[in-house]
Amino acid sequence: MKYIDEYRDRELVEKLVRKITSGVSREWNIMEVCGGQTHAIMKYNLLQLLPPEIKLIHGPGCPVCVTPLEQIDQAIHLARMDRIILTSFGDMLRVPGSESDLLSEKAAGGDIRMVYSPLDTLELATSNPGKEVVFFAVGFETTAPAVAMAVREAQKRNLKNFSVLVSHVLVPPALDALLSAPDHQIDAFLAAGHVCAIMGTEEYEALTEKYTLPIVVTGFEPVDILLGISQAIEMLEAQKHGVYNAYSRIVKPLGNLKAKQLLEEVFVPGERTWRGMGAIPNSGLKLRDPYRSYDAARRFRLKNKKPYEAGSCMAGLILTGKKRPAECFSFGTTCTPESPLGAPMVSSEGACAAYYRYYRTSTGQP
Ligand code: SF4
Numbered sequence: 503m504k505y506i507d508e509y510r511d512r513e514l515v516e517k518l519v520r521k522i523t524s525g526v527s528r529e530w531n532i533m534e535v536c537g538g539q540t541h542a543i544m545k546y547n548l549l550q551l552l553p554p555e556i557k558l559i560h561g562p563g564c565p566v567c568v569t570p571l572e573q574i575d576q577a578i579h580l581a582r583m584d585r586i587i588l589t590s591f592g593d594m595l596r597v598p599g600s601e602s603d604l605l606s607e608k609a610a611g612g613d614i615r616m617v618y619s620p621l622d623t624l625e626l627a628t629s630n631p632g633k634e635v636v637f638f639a640v641g642f643e644t645t646a647p648a649v650a651m652a653v654r655e656a657q658k659r660n661l662k663n664f665s666v667l668v669s670h671v672l673v674p675p676a677l678d679a680l681l682s683a684p685d686h687q688i689d690a691f692l693a694a695g696h697v698c699a700i701m702g703t704e705e706y707e708a709l710t711e712k713y714t715l716p717i718v719v720t721g722f723e724p725v726d727i728l729l730g731i732s733q734a735i736e737m738l739e740a741q742k743h744g745v746y747n748a749y750s751r752i753v754k755p756l757g758n759l760k761a762k763q764l765l766e767e768v769f770v771p772g773e774r775t776w777r778g779m780g781a782i783p784n785s786g787l788k789l790r791d792p793y794r795s796y797d798a799a800r801r802f803r804l805k806n807k808k809p810y811e812a813g814s815c816m817a818g819l820i821l822t823g824k825k826r827p828a829e830c831f832s833f834g835t836t837c838t839p840e841s842p843l844g845a846p847m848v849s850s851e852g853a854c855a856a857y858y859r860y861y862r863t864s865t866g867q868p
Contacts, residue, residue, distance in 0.1 A: 531688055533690075598842065635664050667798040672787065673694060673697050769789060
């Protein structure tokens with residue numbers, strides 16, 4: 503398959519592994535930001551191919567995983583209200599809140615529907631004028647433009663029964679928060695290529711200057727990831743910092759200008775709580791004033807109640823790269839994809855799900 507097979511090419515993989523192995527002289531900790539990259543690393547057994555000096559730390563790049571419990575509880579609260587249809591992407595339905603999850607609420611009679619696009623929710627609102635239709639919007643900069651488009655379209659159509667529970671997060675402020683922790687172990691980042699496809703690389707230039715470390719924009723196939731690691735090692739060994747684009751077939755320095763304009767028009771950055779990381783300034787999106795009537799939290803006067811997190815789930819430590827999934831006592835025993843205790847085991851981008859799916863066939867670092 504063109505544009506896929508060549509990035510899974512065995513010879514290229516072996517060549518890059520040889521280059522990385524011959525170029526590394528000491529231990530380096532590299533964080534791959536995106537859960538999609540973590541899954542590829544586990545699926546293609548890259549941990550086993552890499553020299554022992556290179557330690558990959560799995561980062562917080564799973565939007566479902568970093569959605570705070572408070573917001574899942576708010577979505578559940580909405581789903582229990584009369585005359586509300588709640589929609590979201592599939593993964594969100596199975597993430598445990600404090601007492602329940604959306605799938606259980608659906609089984610108990612809540613009108614909760616899985617959609618593939620926020621625009622599907624607009625159609626639902628149009629065809630259900632007697633109901634309030636709320637989209638639970640979770641995701642990074644990649645999915646936020648489609649939500650912005652839906653909100654703008656709702657305003658254009660004067661659709662009064664549509665609103666959004668906004669839970670979008672922005673990646674660079676989270677990386678800033680990780681690096682500002684005095685005990686962080688990160689020597690370089692592999693930045694998430696799809697996020698940079700929208701936002702470009704400008705924000706990462708500021709980060710690399712502030713913390714003098716390499717940030718390599720990286721894709722999701724084995725050759726992409728090894729190319730990213732190879733470039734990071736080259737810069738680390740040469741004591742250089744800066745942003746390098748190892749995913750130039752998709753990412754342009756300025757990103758997608760139309761999508762960025764749309765985000766700028768509809769949303770404004772604001773403080774946002776990340777699961778396991780706490781409140782991070784300017785790391786979330788809020789609706790701008792002309793669109794605030796579409797804010798479900800405001801429309802339904804939602805309150806932030808103190809959540810309850812199962813004590814046995816160490817999602818916070820997993821999401822900040824301080825622990826690996828296999829170090830969790832519940833991993834694969836009381837916590838499995840069929841019966842998850844935390845979001846990282848539910849999400850298709852969660853690190854625990856990646857380890858559960860691929861770790862048994864891998865002898866990589868646990
Ligand atoms: S294995 Fe389960 S309980 Fe452990 S951190 Fe992952 S999601 Fe939480």
